[in-house]
Amino acid sequence: MRRFHKMHGLGNDFALFDAREEPLAMSETLARAIADRRTGIGCDQVILLGPSRIADLAMRIFNADGGEVEACGNASRCVALLVGGRPAIETAGGVIAASADAAGISIDMGAPRFGWDEMPLAYAMDTEAMPVGWEDLHDPAAVNVGNPHVIFFVPDADAVPLDRLGPQIERDPLFPGRVNVNVASVTDGAIRLRVWERGAGLTRACGTGACATAVAAIRRKLVTSPVTVHLPGGALEIDWQPDGTIRMTGPATHVYEGEIDLETLA
Ligand SMILES: N[C@H](CCC[C@H](N)C(=O)O)C(=O)O
Numbered sequence: 203m204r205r206f207h208k209m210h211g212l213g214n215d216f217a218l219f220d221a222r223e224e225p226l227a228m229s230e231t232l233a234r235a236i237a238d239r240r241t242g243i244g245c246d247q248v249i250l251l252g253p254s255r256i257a258d259l260a261m262r263i264f265n266a267d268g269g270e271v272e273a274c275g276n277a278s279r280c281v282a283l284l285v286g287g288r289p290a291i292e293t294a295g296g297v298i299a300a301s302a303d304a305a306g307i308s309i310d311m312g313a314p315r316f317g318w319d320e321m322p323l324a325y326a327m328d329t330e331a332m333p334v335g336w337e338d339l340h341d342p343a344a345v346n347v348g349n350p351h352v353i354f355f356v357p358d359a360d361a362v363p364l365d366r367l368g369p370q371i372e373r374d375p376l377f378p379g380r381v382n383v384n385v386a387s388v389t390d391g392a393i394r395l396r397v398w399e400r401g402a403g404l405t406r407a408c409g410t411g412a413c414a415t416a417v418a419a420i421r422r423k424l425v426t427s428p429v430t431v432h433l434p435g436g437a438l439e440i441d442w443q444p445d446g447t448i449r450m451t452g453p454a455t456h457v458y459e460g461e462i463d464l465e466t467l468a
Contacts, residue, residue, distance in 0.1 A: 221250055
């Protein structure tokens, strides 16, 4: 049997395994089985904590489809809540830093990257307004915040059939590593955002999506920093700071601690 923590950030939920003392061999198959909402714990991402030689701890992130990815903003806040203090967390997308105050838990997510080859895209193009489109979605921005995001600005984010267009765009050959699909509308200086997540589908919130979308909106002068991003599960505060790094602030919730027999799952 293996202990785990069920946590969420604005409804984007996770099963976290602390393997800093007791190693745990995670695989695509096992992560998919854990994330399965019918037969497993059920979550958007599986998070594996481990030791790090360059930070206070390491965090590995596995999407519900089992794929390992580089960053997860909401899970980073949950890790900070779980371990306490102001941990530096090593991820495949870089080292991020956590802190907490009355406003909530803040994560310095590092600096965004805008190069077509940093997304990556299959070929060179302008990433501030890409000359591509899918039905009514066009001219998106592309931003890498450890993981890749494509961001469409639309009149009404809630009116977009994201359950249908999300998977089409996620798997378009233009994105060799697939992509997280964000649709955003701007009202009174704030952002309304819905996200089709690579490897997880529609989620209640996406921290890295909020960071990428805020940066793209600031670049287009649609909003100024700091900006509130309203997701279906709640709001995040995103500040693209003068030093170029992105600071994300929001809640994290510990739901329960449980144990599971991983042998029976895989
Ligand atoms: N689906 C994302 C990982 C989780 C990101 C999201 N849960 C967040 O809070 O940042 C990806 O494949 O890059």
